Amino acid sequence: MTMPRNYGLAPLGAGIGLRRQHFSDIIDQLPPVNWFEVIPENFLGRGGFVTDALRRIADRYTLVGHGVSLSIGSTDPLNMTLLREVKKFCDACRCPWYSDHLCFTMVDHVNLNDLIPLPFTQEAVKNVAQRVKIVQEVLERPFLLENVTYYMQVAKSQMTEPEFISAVLEEANCGLMLDVSNVILNSSNHGFAPVDFLDSIPLHRVGQLHLGGFEKQGDILLDTHAKPVAEETWALYQEVLKRIGPTSALIEWDFEIPSLARLLQEAVMAQTLMDEVTQGHIPAT
Ligand SMILES: [Fe+2]
Numbered sequence: 001m002t003m004p005r006n007y008g009l010a011p012l013g014a015g016i017g018l019r020r021q022h023f024s025d026i027i028d029q030l031p032p033v034n035w036f037e038v039i040p041e042n043f044l045g046r047g048g049f050v051t052d053a054l055r056r057i058a059d060r061y062t063l064v065g066h067g068v069s070l071s072i073g074s075t076d077p078l079n080m081t082l083l084r085e086v087k088k089f090c091d092a093c094r095c096p097w098y099s100d101h102l103c104f105t106m107v108d109h110v111n112l113n114d115l116i117p118l119p120f121t122q123e124a125v126k127n128v129a130q131r132v133k134i135v136q137e138v139l140e141r142p143f144l145l146e147n148v149t150y151y152m153q154v155a156k157s158q159m160t161e162p163e164f165i166s167a168v169l170e171e172a173n174c175g176l177m178l179d180v181s182n183v184i185l186n187s188s189n190h191g192f193a194p195v196d197f198l199d200s201i202p203l204h205r206v207g208q209l210h211l212g213g214f215e216k217q218g219d220i221l222l223d224t225h226a227k228p229v230a231e232e233t234w235a236l237y238q239e240v241l242k243r244i245g246p247t248s249a250l251i252e253w254d255f256e257i258p259s260l261a262r263l264l265q266e267a268v269m270a271q272t273l274m275d276e277v278t279q280g281h282i283p284a285t
Pocket residue numbers: 146179210212252
């Protein structure tokens with residue numbers, strides 16, 4: 001059976017993250033960007049200028065939702081209050097799909113404010129898959145899980161990272177937000193070939209890409225999201241595009257956030273490479 005590409009989602013081209021400090025510039029300049037990614041947790045419960053500006057931006061651009069605190073892999077109960085608020089937010093912004101991370105952030109009802117990787121076990125696969133089904137029911141839109149970085153191997157893991165991700169996606173029947181820079185980080189920190197990783201996951205489920213900056217500390221690459229996209233990430237991005245064709249690719253720059261103009265330069269680079277690599281190319285998936 002032929003599977004639809006991009007998990008059946010529209011390929012929006014290159015986009016950037018929507019940050020409050022750029023609201024005025026976006027509204028005044030209406031920059032030529034294909035779409036924005038918006039983190040609901042940054043805007044929930046905010047009134048006045050923020051709500052008004054979001055509404056105006058949503059009227060002109062596609063906004064895709066990306067969460068940071070669903071804690072999909074946690075053993076705490078799902079935060080249904082948050083989930084319903086996210087649903088309202090996505091409806092108001094007309095988000096075509098939503099994503100969050102394949103990790104956990106809550107332990108015993110305490111938010112660790114960090115993306116903690118899961119053990120690669122069958123038990124974790126089952127737990128995540130059950131919770132994704134609830135998330136999809138509440139959100140009523142396609143849901144993607146994002147591959148995260150990890151700095152040590154969990155001793156009890158029963159499978160490799162790509163085996164774990166593939167098992168979760170199949171059992172939960174959801175999409176993948178492939179963070180290309182996270183693949184570079186993990187491959188460097190744990191000693192595997194990034195292209196082998198690509199060839200071990202169900203690429204037809206990739207609905208969106210993240211491209212973020214990282215930093216080197218000694219032999220370790222750190223996921224800081226405070227730098228331009230690295231050469232290695234651009235190279236792997238092109239390998240991804242060869243395999244999946246045009247898609248939606250997001251420049252992820254969350255700290256030491258530069259000017260809107262600088263972010264747009266990165267998006268132009270992402271779009272130019274996408275056009276070059278995918279022109280006339282019929283992907284295999
Ligand atoms: Fe990411």
